[in-house]
Each structure stands twice: as C-alpha cells, then as structure tokens.
Amino acid sequence: MKIIPAIDLMDGKVVRLYKGDPKQKTVYDDNPVEIAQKWENNGADMLHIVDLDATLGLGSNLAIIKKIIEKISIPIEIAGGLRDESIAMEAAKIAQRIVIGTLAFKEEEILKKLLDTLGSEKIVISVDHKDGKIVTHGWQQGTDIDLIDSIKNFLAMGFTEFLLTNVNRDGTLEGPDLVFLEQACNLNANVIASGGISNVKDVENVKEKNPFGVILGKALYENKISIEEAKKLS
Numbered sequence: 106m107k108i109i110p111a112i113d114l115m116d117g118k119v120v121r122l123y124k125g126d127p128k129q130k131t132v133y134d135d136n137p138v139e140i141a142q143k144w145e146n147n148g149a150d151m152l153h154i155v156d157l158d159a160t161l162g163l164g165s166n167l168a169i170i171k172k173i174i175e176k177i178s179i180p181i182e183i184a185g186g187l188r189d190e191s192i193a194m195e196a197a198k199i200a201q202r203i204v205i206g207t208l209a210f211k212e213e214e215i216l217k218k219l220l221d222t223l224g225s226e227k228i229v230i231s232v233d234h235k236d237g238k239i240v241t242h243g244w245q246q247g248t249d250i251d252l253i254d255s256i257k258n259f260l261a262m263g264f265t266e267f268l269l270t271n272v273n274r275d276g277t278l279e280g281p282d283l284v285f286l287e288q289a290c291n292l293n294a295n296v297i298a299s300g301g302i303s304n305v306k307d308v309e310n311v312k313e314k315n316p317f318g319v320i321l322g323k324a325l326y327e328n329k330i331s332i333e334e335a336k337k338l339s
Contacts, residue, residue: 106311106339107150107318108332109182109297110325112137112173114166115157121323123276125244127161133326137166141173144325147332150339151180151201153268153297153320159186160243167195174199182229184268185243190215197223204268206231207241209259210250220263229266229297230259235273237285244272253288266295266317274301276323281307287314308335 113120115130119140123129134140141152154173158164165186174181184204187193188211196203203223209216209230219228232252233240239250256267269289271282281301289296298311299320308330311319319339324330 106316107297108148108335108339109151109153109318109320110144110149110332111153111155111299111320111322112140112144113155113157113322114169114185115163117166117169119326120157121276121326122157125272125275127157129276131323137169138172138176141177144332145177145179148336149179149332151182151318152177153204153299154181154183154200156183156185157243160184161245162186171199184229184231188212190218193219194222197227202227202229202266204229204231206233207243210239210241210248210255217262225263225265228264229268230256230264231268231270232256232259232289233268233270233272234285236271240272252285253292256289256292256294260292260294266297268297268299268320269316270299270320271301275299277301278303278323278327278329281311283310283314286311286316290314290316302330304329305334305338309338312338 119134156166180201182202183196183200188208234252237252239248295317297318298316302324
C-alpha cells in the first residue's frame with residue numbers, strides 16, 4: 106500500500122479544507138516546495154498535489170507545481186481543475202499521473218481520447234462521492250450517479266486507477282469510509298483511499314481492504330500520524 110501525502114494548494118500556500126468547503130480553510134505552510142521535500146525525505150511513496158484554485162475556477166498553481174517537480178524525485182500525481190483536453194495533457198507532460206474527476210463524468214469522448222493517448226496507468230479517475238452518490242466540480246455539484254456503478258463502467262472502458270473520497274469524511278479526522286472502500290477494492294480496481302484518516306489505526310483499517318494506496322492529509326499536517334508510522338503498516 107502506497108503512502109501518499111496530499112499537498113493542497115490555494116493562493117500558493119499549503120492548505121486543507123473541511124469537507125471541501127473553501128470557506129473552511131486552514132493554512133499550514135506558505136512554502137509548498139519545502140513541504141514536498143519534507144514528505145519525500147520522510148519516506149513518502151508518492152505525492153498527491155491538488156490545485157484547489159484550478160478546481161474552484163479561481164486561478165492556477167501550475168508554476169508552483171512545476172517547481173515541486175523540479176525538486177523531488179518521487180512520483181507525483183496532479184489533481185484539480187483538469188477539465189479539458191489541453192489542460193490535462195499539459196499536466197500529463199510533467200507528472201507521472203493525472204487525476205481526472207469532473208471531465209470523466211461530463212466528457213466521455215475526451216476521456217476516451219486521453220485513455221488512448223496516455224494509457225490507463227497515467228490516468229486516475231477521481232470518484233468523489235457523498236455516501237455513494239458522485240459529486241463533481243470541486244465537490245460543489247451533486248449527481249444521481251451511483252459510485253460503484255460508475256467504477257464498473259470506467260473499468261469496462263479500460264481504466265484501472267481510482268481515487269476514492271467520501272466528501273463527508275474529508276478533512277474531518279472522523280475516520281475513513283471503510284464500507285465503500287471495501288466495495289470498490291472488491292472490483293479488482295487499484296483504489297487510493299482518501300478522507301477521514303486520523304491516526305495509525307485508521308491506516309491499519311484501510312490496509313485491510315487492500316487498496317493501492319492511502320492519502321494522508323490533515324492528520325499528517327496536525328502531527329496525528331507520521332509517514333514513518335504509516336510506512337511500517339504498508
């Protein structure tokens with residue numbers, strides 16, 4: 106199981122949101138490059154970098170992301186605001202993986218084209234949900250799309266990599282959503298678990314579901330867990 110710290114960027118700073126709400130923001134650091142180097146030095150397997158400004162249509166942190174990539178050697182996946190083909194391809198040129206959310210549910214033809222061009226291992230489908238129903242546009246828009254059905258559909262299209270976040274757990278430290286995680290992992294998909302991790306026991310519980318990886322966010326920034334502790338379990 107890969108241990109993957111999240112670096113969420115807003116206004117060039119490292120932040121965390123509560124349940125994806127930009128009005129409930131905590132700023133943790135104003136030097137994302139140093140944070141990235143810290144997590145790499147602590148043993149992270151990969152970094153999950155989210156451009157929240159791009160997600161919310163407020164701007165871009167791509168220049169900072171490029172600086173991070175120049176300074177570290179572990180793989181990086183870029184998420185946030187990759188909603189058209191050109192932006193997705195630009196991100197794919199500099200990162201090992203790109204995370205596609207809204208576009209995956211709105212633009213099937215573009216999605217298929219990206220799959221043909223980049224291959225399945227380069228693209229992570231972000232299946233963000235609220236208790237089993239997909240949400241899009243930076244978690245601001247709800248849908249009636251069933252989470253598990255959507256994963257099955259993407260698997261049938263040829264995708265293999267998924268980022269699973271129950272928005273109601275994200276940034277809450279209330280523990281991970283193990284029910285939907287187990288259902289998703291049982292589909293023989295490579296699932297990254299995200300949201301709600303608060304301590305080592307949570308990571309242990311996630312590992313039992315056999316995901317590809319786990320995202321560490323708020324708990325890492327608030328010293329409730331360390332990468333070293335999580336790595337011992339992985």
